[in-house]
Amino acid sequence: MTSAEGLGTGGDSASGRDRLLDAAMEIGGREGLQAVTYRAVAARAGVAHGLVRHHFGSREQLLAEAFRRAAAKDSDSARLEADSIEEFASTFVESLNTSWERPLLQFDETLQAIRGGLSIDNVRQQYERYIAEVRQTIQGVGIDDADGRASAVVFAALDGLVLQHLVFRDDARTERLLETLREVIRRLVD
Template sequence: MTDASGRIALLRATIVVVAAGGLRALTYRAVAAEAGVSHGLVRHHFGTRDQLVAEAMEFAIDESLRGSNMLEQGLTASEFAAGIESLADRESALQSFQYELLLESRRRPELTPLAERHYGAYREAIERQLGRLGVADPALVDLIWFALDGLVFTQLVAPADPAPALARIRSLVESAAA
């Protein structure tokens, strides 16, 4: 295992641990057990628990965005709209991890920059995609972001059929880009 792949395995293990048990379950030992390594290796790679949390959040945001079509260039309005989906269906651990940190940031102000990074990254990705389609409407960007964020959270907590809401979001994107 290379150093880079070892870090990635530990970040993935961190996400699994926090998604399953919240931040209170996050220990070097829990991450090491999930990754199948010694707990000293976790400390070696990240130094502090806060650094581990910060890097895992960055990793989760990047993985989530890469798994969507929000970073792809050259999409038509229909292609972008068709790719709008509930991320919770695909990557529930990534999404659960992020929501755990977002909620914890209300209690721990030192996590606020991670929450801001989370919201900024997703909103900027949507804004860029809509901008590529010729749509410069900050209110529509916010509406789509808030709707998708709510859909993901709902799918994690009380799964329901998101198809009608997603169809409406797709329609809004296609109409705005027309």
């Protein structure tokens, strides 16, 4: 099968969409949102640019879906939902190091949404998803977080750690800060 066959209306269009979204995530993370065009995404995926429009309809929809896909991949790979405090965010640094484009894309889209250039609802939904995953861990280890404030604070710390890790690029520093965050969570249990 050629790369275009899987991206049409027949064939494996779900994986075709995923390849287009992955191309958009990579371009957006490496070069910025302004570089995410139908032609650039199509070229990266090896298809005609009309297929990008066919699958997403608009650039805004492409960006929104790429943002959601990046967020889902990041939360899965970073272990925000864990069975213990020790496991919480245990693959955070590894996840950032292997796919640094995804958080950059998310920060870029978040800033664009705050400025009014993209829908803020998409960003809010993803933040709520992240916080809900943190909340699963928090409540699972015995912390009463009925109003979700503790989970929101823990996620805010993680969100800041993502940015700091991208700035400092120091695994040991980030791991130390994660351990400090885990210690704060342990104190909430006591």
